[in-house]
Every structure is written in structure tokens, then in C-alpha cells.
Amino acid sequence: MDPLIKSAKEGDHLAFAMLFKENYPFLVKYLIKITMNPDMAEELAQETMAKCIQKIHLYNGQSKFSTWLISIATNAYIDQCRKQKRENQWKGQEEVFRKLKWHFESRNEEWNDALEALGKLPVDVRVPIVLKHYYGYSYDEIGAWMKISSGTVKSRVHNGILAVRRELKLGEETESRHTRQRTTK
């Protein structure tokens, strides 16, 4: 196990602080990707670190520390959505994406429609898509973090990608040809 983690487990404040400082940008960027909201991402990063302090005795060093942080952050976000039913409170998508869009504009980057499509998906679909197709975690790992079976994760990711495709209007010709074939039969 990393000596820094070992010291943190033994109660060394400085070791904890160094670990958090090292992993903070990675954690916040992950949270921006799943929340689509930089302010909420910073709030959740603090909550994740607080939970991490409470649960450090449970960390066994089998996975990377950053992976462990991601699993805690994922649960913190899902819990928050459940508690506050934030999904229903998201009144306008424009409101949600405003700050992220502003970040894109300030860097002279073009806004990505796929991100908008991702943001429109429910949280329990959006999170596994990011974890699977961006971070490359396995269905089993994601299932264990979200407390669902790997089969459920797989179907959520599949349906989510279909929804993104529909939003981006990818393969509409193929789909309409299929429908035409079915109606003519």
C-alpha cells in the first residue's frame, strides 16, 4: 500500500491533505462530467472527501485510491439526486448547461451536442455511460458501486447510447428504412 495512504489510515492529517490535493482535480473533473454542473461538482467533491475521512479504515488498497474516490463520489451524487429529486427539479436544460457552456465559450471551444444529449439522460444512465465509455471501468465494477447487477448496467449503457444516437440523429436513415420494411411486409 502507498505509504501516504498508510499514514492517512494511521491518522496523519498531512498525509490525508496531500492525498486529497493530489486527487482533487481528477475528482472534480469526474464530478463535472456526471453532474454537468461545476458548482455542484465542487460541493460534491467536498462531501466525497468528508466521507472518505470517515471510511478510510474500509479502504483495502486493492484498487487505486482515485478509483475508490470515484466510487464514493458516484454514490454521493446518486444519494443527493434521490434525496432532493434534483432530476425533477431541473427546470430547464439551458439553466443546467449554462455554466458548462460558458466554460466552453471562454476557451473558444465549440459546444458538444453529445454532452447535451448525455446531460438529458437520467442520472442512473448517465453515470454508467461515463464510467464505462470514458473511464473504462468494467460492468461488474460499476454494478458493485451502484449496487445493481452488471446486466442492468449493460442494458442501461446500451439504452443510453441509443438515446444519445437518437439525439445526435445518428443512423436515422437505417432506422427509418427498418420501419419502412416492417410496414410494407
Place this chain on the structure above:
Amino acid sequence: MKKQKVVILDNEQQNNHDLDAIHELQDGLSKVDQFPVYTPDLQWFENMVITEKENNRKKLRKELSLFLIIALFILSGIIVSFYQLPFVFLFIQIITPIFIVFYTITSLRKKVKINE
């Protein structure tokens, strides 16, 4: 055979569209990774750790004392009922296990429903 070939081609096309969507997503998400994130200094993190540990200690002390007070209250109630009101004592002894079984079953059912 010919029909099967058409189906395979269509599936391939569907997969290609899936891959296109995934690439678009990865492209957008990688742009988010390039954003600068303000990271506070080491002192800030250390203060946060100290404050959080202190809060946890306070919370634990509060919960433990609450637990002890409630346990003392329940135990004294049971002892008094045992000596003064034996019927009440018997009633509590019967009702408590029934309530625990009922509560466990309903909470398990709720969990199953959520996972469905």
C-alpha cells in the same frame, strides 16, 4: 443466406453508429478534462481534514450519549413494568419480536422493489 447477410450488414451499421456516438461523447468529455480546476493549497486540505475529524468525533459522542440515554430509559421502563405491571411486561415481550419481524420483512420488500 442472402437475407442473413443483409441483417449482419445492418447490425454492423448499427454498431458503427453506436461507436460514432461513443466517440462524440468521448470527444466532449475529454474537452471537460482540459478545463482548469482551481485546487486549494495544502493548508486548506489539512484544515478540512482536522475540522471533519473533529465533527465526526462530536457526532459520535452525541450519538453514543443519545443511545445510552434511550437504552437507560427503555431498560428502566421494562424493569419497572416487570415488578409493578407484569401484564404490560408480557405484552411488550410479545409485541416486540412481532414488530421486529414485520419491520424487517417490509424493509426487505422495499429494497427488492427499488432494485427492480
